[in-house]
Amino acid sequence: MASKIPEVSSLVCEAQLAFKATYGGNADTAVSAPGRVNIIGEHTDYNDGFVFPMALPLVTVIIGRKTQSGLCRIQTLSEFADKPLQVAFKTPSSSAPLTRGAPNWANYIKGVVANFPGDVSGFDAVVTSSVPLGGGLSSSASLEVATYTFLESITGTKATSLREKALACQKAEHEFANMPCGIMDQFISTMGKRGNALLIDCRSLESTLVPLTDPSIAFVITNSNVRHTLSGTEYPTRRRQCQEAATVMGKKCLRDATLQDLEKHRSSLSEEVYKRAQHAISEIQRTEEAVSVLRNSDYTLFGKMMTESHNSLKDDYEVSCSELDELVAGALEVPGVFGSRMTGGGFGGCTVTLVKQECVDSLISHTLEKYSGKPTFYVCLPSEGTQQLAI
Numbered sequence: 001m002a003s004k005i006p007e008v009s010s011l012v013c014e015a016q017l018a019f020k021a022t023y024g025g026n027a028d029t030a031v032s033a034p035g036r037v038n039i040i041g042e043h044t045d046y047n048d049g050f051v052f053p054m055a056l057p058l059v060t061v062i063i064g065r066k067t068q069s070g071l072c073r074i075q076t077l078s079e080f081a082d083k084p085l086q087v088a089f090k091t092p093s094s095s096a097p098l099t100r101g102a103p104n105w106a107n108y109i110k111g112v113v114a115n116f117p118g119d120v121s122g123f124d125a126v127v128t129s130s131v132p133l134g135g136g137l138s139s140s141a142s143l144e145v146a147t148y149t150f151l152e153s154i155t156g157t158k159a160t161s162l163r164e165k166a167l168a169c170q171k172a173e174h175e176f177a178n179m180p181c182g183i184m185d186q187f188i189s190t191m192g193k194r195g196n197a198l199l200i201d202c203r204s205l206e207s208t209l210v211p212l213t214d215p216s217i218a219f220v221i222t223n224s225n226v227r228h229t230l231s232g233t234e235y236p237t238r239r240r241q242c243q244e245a246a247t248v249m250g251k252k253c254l255r256d257a258t259l260q261d262l263e264k265h266r267s268s269l270s271e272e273v274y275k276r277a278q279h280a281i282s283e284i285q286r287t288e289e290a291v292s293v294l295r296n297s298d299y300t301l302f303g304k305m306m307t308e309s310h311n312s313l314k315d316d317y318e319v320s321c322s323e324l325d326e327l328v329a330g331a332l333e334v335p336g337v338f339g340s341r342m343t344g345g346g347f348g349g350c351t352v353t354l355v356k357q358e359c360v361d362s363l364i365s366h367t368l369e370k371y372s373g374k375p376t377f378y379v380c381l382p383s384e385g386t387q388q389l390a391i
């Protein structure tokens with residue numbers, strides 16, 4: 001059975017109860033921001049390429065109240081967050097800027113407060129989330145974007161554009177989580193639209209909505225429920241290797257390079273850097289092509305491209321792991337499955353599988369039977385980006 005996705009209203013209720021118990025009185029502001037699944041276009045965003053994510057109905061919710069205390073007080077209800085689950089820090093000033101520290105979960109919030117364009121006089125807040133932590137579905141970006149929307153609501157200061165908002169949240173992650181991520185996660189959490197996936201050109205930051213409303217197909221997310229520690233250290237290495245390959249080819253970034261350029265410079269690159277660039281360049285092309293294939297409802301070809309993307313991530317980019325490979329191989333055995341791939345940064349987390357709607361149950365039961373770990377499943381429709389909620 002697929003996991004039941006909690007209603008946003010029940011997350012708000014749960015948070016309101018905790019708010020009352022911790023701070024007294026009621027919160028008057030509530031916001032949400034979604035996690036995402038990337039359908040195709042992996043490790044392409046920081047190469048100025050294309051990505052194709054959709055926002056999920058799995059969300060981070062923040063409720064709270066503005067204060068004049070000069071303090072940001074936050075409690076998280078996430079059972080997986082590092083302790084303590086409550087923090088208080090002073091609002092930043094030029095003489096006392098915010099700095100990273102423990103607990104780690106609060107760094108994402110601090111990073112956004114530090115990069116918010118308006119004055120924050122203080123607030124009390126409770127955070128809760130249905131996005132699995134560390135599952136490769138962008139729990140961090142959803143926390144950053146929810147924080148930004150929350151600050152907009154309590155201060156009245158709005159970002160001048162949604163891009164500016166996504167970029168400030170990305171900067172928060174770079175500076176306060178020490179993760180040199182691309183723009184995909186914050187962008188889709190900010191700009192997702194119900195019923196659509198989003199083709200994002202990470203060079204121009206232009207995006208195109210692509211309707212995904214055909215009831216005869218489904219995207220099934222399977223969480224391997226493993227997370228290898230490599231994910232933190234390997235990501236910056238991959239980024240550096242891509243930049244190295246681009247520089248050797250005399251290009252600003254791999255978006256500007258072709259596979260012919262790569263062959264021409266092969267002897268000047270290490271085998272490893274060559275393979276990394278081979279993935280990034282081919283994945284950028286594949287993503288753009290795949291989206292036009294999907295627009296023609298050619299699910300067979302689109303699925304094949306998803307699987308090619310997985311193989312490239314596994315063999316050339318080397319960011320998959322045995323559990324993800326096992327999930328993909330198992331899914332491909334099921335009649336009605338068009339394609340399957342790891343999604344997100346890799347080294348654990350989730351796969352995404354395109355399957356005929358009528359075959360979702362057999363995909364789930366086959367995976368339960370074959371996968372050596374304990375998987376969980378989400379069957380999700382493309383959902384809305386961050387929003388203010390009624391409370």
Ligand code: GLA
Nearest residue numbers: 042043181182183184344345
């Ligand atoms: C992580 C990063 C994204 C992107 C993906 C890989 O999720 O936050 O910016 O690079 O990995 O596609």
